[in-house]
Amino acid sequence: MSLPLIKLENVSFSYPESEGGDNSFAVKNLSLEINEGEFVAILGHNGSGKSTTAKLINMILAPNSGKIFVDGKDITHKDMSEDDVFEVRKKVGMVFQNPDNQIVATVVEEDVAFGPENLGVPSDEIRKRVDEALEIVNMSEYARHAPHRLSGGQKQRVAIAGTIAMKPRCIIFDESTAMLDPIGRKEVMNTILRLNKEEKITVVLITHYMNEAVLADRVVVMKSGELYLDGTPSQVFSEPEKLWQAGLEVPQSVELMHRLNTELGTKIPLGVYDFDTVAELIKNNI
Amino acid sequence: MSIIELKNVSFWYGRKTPYEIKALDDISLEIEENSITGLIGHTGSGKSTLVQMLNGILKPDSGTVIVDGQDIWAKPREIGKVRFKVGMVMQYPEYQLFAETVREDIAYGPKNMGLEAEEIEARVSRSIAFCGLTPEILEKSPFDLSGGQKRRVALAGIMAMEPKILVLDEPAAGLDPKGRREILSGIRKYSEESGTSVIIVSHSMEDMAMYCDRVVVMSHARVLANGTCEEVFSNHKMLFDAGLDVxxxxxxxxxxxxxxxxxxxxxxxxxxxxxxxxxxxxxxxxx
Amino acid sequence: MNFDVGLGQYYESDSVIHKLDPRTKLFFVIVYIVAIFVARDAYAFIPLACVLVFAVILSRVPIFTILRGLRALVFIVLFTAVLNVFWTSGTEASMIFQYTVIPDTWTITLYWEGLYNAGLLAARIICLLVCTTLFFSYTTTPIELTDGIETALSPLKKIKIPVHEFAMMMTIALRFIPTLIEETNKIMNAQKARGADFNNGGLIKKAKALIPIIIPLFVSAFRRADELATAMECRGYRGGNGRTRMKKLKMHLRDLFWFLIPVLLLAGVILINIYGNGYKL
Structure with a gap:
């Protein structure tokens, strides 16, 4: 645990004008460390640079300045070969927003096999990995199904299985719950928690749902390309004014306690609690 | 006064095939005029089907759909006219944009209504104002805009038809909290100022509670509840039984x-x- | 929301036919089709039909399912048959009946030969359809088929023909057909809601009415392609080199058997053509 799994040092990036960018920085002077085994949620308004950050870590984009280390290796080094890029993608997997646009094959298990096949894993080993991965995301019974018949949450779990089968150390979820209904969202969030707690995979969850971020060990808030807040969910969500300024929200419980504190002069310690604790706190402080 | 009335409406997908699914089961429902009604229910509860009944995209297998006092299927050939009365904003409406400029895209609906050029122009201006857009945007290509702006342009395209009823399927899907608030409060303001009746389909109970006057709850092809926010949200047991949250x-x-x-x-x-x-x-x- | 594409009529089972190597199936179908077209003697259709019935029984695909699949093509079969009935001429002796529509200009004559021809042609088409649908769609997933074609054609890689890339494109196309059909429907409904009319007006007006559908569909297809490419890259895709497969195609003893069957069948058909004394096409 001495070395962070992912480390960003003063990273800046702007989309070139030719790609619809306006030369302003999408990510500005960002420094961030993510340790092995952590579950980090990255919050931010649309265009805050959170998805860009994910793409930088996975080498889909290259920073204009600054350094990025994955597992101690400088991935911004100019001598990175195609094989080095390959190594990075083996370590850091990614699950995207639209479940339809990341499934390649016409059969669920074939799709899960796609990643390990690209890595050149031997056939028997792929079979084993596919079965395990589908087991972890609870989709074993759908192994032979056609993906387009599945619900959004199920498709997203197939996409997750496809990443797990590559045996990554870290998975980045780039707004992977944004297009799902509440049931699908719950399925995917439970899967993510299980990956982190049981499979010990480092998780970076990019989202704008507060109730997902509170499940993380650590919440990083980005605003206009810069790091804005960084702390435990309780620390971050006890500053509602700052979050509102960043175009975000706080859980309704925090909003209520905050209003009681500012308008009625109560001194409820803000933080993220379950409903009963919130009720107790309000009862004891009012 | 009710602006929409459904009487014993039933609908099946793949009727009389082995894959038959009953999507609406003998639904009777009234939607009040000049109000914002939230429609909630799980995926597969029948709410999307219900919404497509309102502007005649789907035809009920039995029962009648009455919009603004008229049975919309009385003259099936004129079903197109219903669509000018009931404006429908689908999920992720930004994916329907097609014209060269924002102006042309917004004018598409009004043009199909056969309106005069001047009237169309006036409507385009009014609708972008409602959506919080400025006139400079009109000459731009819709494909050069940001995600949030595209969503608003698509919304303006329906508002420019000035329908009596505006139906929106998850209008805030995929937006960040600020964008969500802006678009929902914008719709609320539009409804109040123009007197349009609005139906919003959403999964977010918090949004429903904040922006709607009334709520319709659907579950398993039936309407479970139809009442004010207070009536519906105080019936916790019913919501929990339907697998929904408060x-x-x-x-x-x-x-x-x-x-x-x-x-x-x-x-x-x-x-x-x-x-x-x-x-x-x-x-x-x-x- | 029941979009079923013909290619996707896979019938789940683990029968011998399902387990055959897709290359074997390709070989079988090709040789079988050749045999069908070589067959000229009526008796030759007996072994052809027998082999097919044998395969259908082994595949455990219900005969009813297969017949239903043929239903859509009944018209084509009937049409060809009827044409043949009236277009074939025979001898005076084989004439069945004659009807004069317009004296001296149009007389319809029906010969026994016509009936035979029609019957044999119908048999040909039915054998062809049953054979290809049974082996290529009911018992083989599209991905197996693509794999089979890719492996069978892999020698062509030596002369720089991008066989893997073509196979990959085919797989992705198959994967996205249902998605794009669904998308087209959604866009059509959305534009209908804005008063689009796809049914009325002349040809030009109708073509124009399609613009609001085609443009969003293209934009969306490009966006999907872009996102899919990124996702594939993230999953380590870099072309066919160094890639392994979960399901390696492996020939078994049973494949040998199914390699021999069509060859013997073809030989038999040729023999019957020469020595048989049935009606000749």
């Missing part, structure tokens, strides 16, 4: 009651909870 604040209020606080249970917004706590304990509180 707004977070309602859960907290319930926890407070359990902890012995004397707070009414029919609260569904943070404002409501705050006022209740204030009036109960604010003045004569323990400290």
């Amino acid at each position: 707004p977070e604040i309602t859960s907290i209020v319930l926890a407070m009651r359990k902890a012995g606080l004397d707070i009414p249970e029919n609260i569904y917004t943070v404002d409501g909870a705050f006022s209740a706590l204030k009036s109960l304990y604010g003045k004569g509180g323990q400290n």
Whole structure:
């Protein structure tokens, strides 16, 4: 645990004008460390640079300045070969927003096999990995199904299985719950928690749902390309004014306690609690 | 007054095939005029099917759909006219943009209505103002805009048809909290100023509680409840039984009651909870 | 929301036919089709039909399912048959009946030969359809088929023909057909809601009415392609080199058997053509 799994040092990036960018920085002077085994949620308004950050870590984009280390290796080094890029993608997997646009094959298990096949894993080993991965995301019974018949949450779990089968150390979820209904969202969030707690995979969850971020060990808030807040969910969500300024929200419980504190002069310690604790706190402080 | 009335409407997908699914089961429902009605229910509860009944995209297998006092299927050939009365904003409407400029795209609907050029122009201007856009945007290509702006342009395209009823399927899907608030409060303002009746389909109980006057709950092809936010959200058991949630604040209020606080249970917004706590304990509180 | 594409009529089972190597199936179907077209003697259709019935029984695909699949093509079969009935001429002796529509200009004559021809042609088409649908769609997933074609053609890689890339494109196309059909429907409904009319007006007006559908569909297809490419890259895709497969195609003893059957069948058909004394096409 001495070395962070992912480390960003003063990273800046702007989309070139030719790609619809306006030369302003999408990510500005960002420094961030993510340790092995952590579950980090990255919050931010649309265009805050959170998805860009994910793409930088996975080498889909290259920073204009600054350094990025994955597992101690400088991935911004100019001598990175195609094989080095390959190594990075083996370590850091990614699950995207639209479940339809990341499934390649016409059969669920074939799709899960796609990643390990690209890595050149031997056939028997792929079979084993596919079965395990589908087991972890609870989709074993759908192994032979056609993906387009599945619900959004199920498709997203197939996409997750496809990443797990590559045996990554870290998975980045780039707004992977944004297009799902509440049931699908719950399925995917439970899967993510299980990956982190049981499979010990480092998780970076990019989202704008507060109730997902509170499940993380650590919440990083980005605003206009810069790091804005960084702390435990309780620390971050006890500053509602700052979050509102960043175009975000706080859980309704925090909003209520905050209003009681500012308008009625109560001194409820803000933080993220379950409903009963919130009720107790309000009862004891009012 | 009800602007939409459904009488014993039933609908099947793949009727008389082995894959037959009953999507609407003998539904009778009235939607009030000049109100914002929220429509909630799980995926597969029939709410999307119901919405497509309202502008005649789908035809009921039995029952009648009455919009603004007229049976919309009385003259099946004229079903197109219903679509000018019931404006429909689908999920992720930005994916329907097609024209070279924003102006042309917004004018597409009004043009199909056969309006005069001047009237179309006036409507385009009005609708972009409602959506919080400025006139400079009109000459731009819709494909050069940001995601949030595209969403608003698509919305303006429907508003420019000035329908009596505006139906929106998850209008805030995929937006960040600020964008969500802006678009929903914009719709609320539009409804109040133009007198349009609005139906919003959403999964977010908090948004429903905040922006709607009335709520319709669907489950398993049937309407479970149709009433004011207060009526529906205070019926916790019914919502939980349908596998739905109450707004977070309602859960907290319930926890407070359990902890012995004397707070009414029919609260569904943070404002409501705050006022209740204030009036109960604010003045004569323990400290 | 029941979009079923013909290619996707896979019938789940683990029968011998399902388990055959897709290359074997390709070989079988090709040789079988050749045999069908070589067959000229009526008796030759007996072994052809027998082999097919044998395969259908082994595949455990219900005969009813297969017949239903043929239903859509009944018209084509009937049409060809009817044409043949009236277009074939025979001898005076084989004439069945004659009807004069317009004296001296149009007389319809029906010969026994016509009936035979029609019957044999119908048999040909039915054998062809049953054979290809049974082996290529009911018992083989599209991905197996693509794999089979890719492996069978892999020698062509030596002369720089991008066989893997073509196979990959085919797989992705198959994967996205249902998605794009669904998308087209959604866009059509959305534009209908804005008053689009796809049914009325002349040809030009109708073509124009399609613009609001085609443009969003293209934009969306490009966006999907872009996102899919990124996702594939993230999953380590870099072309066919160094890639392994979960399901390696492996020939078994049973494959040998199914390699021999069509060859013997073809030989038999040729023999019957020469020595048989049935009606000749």
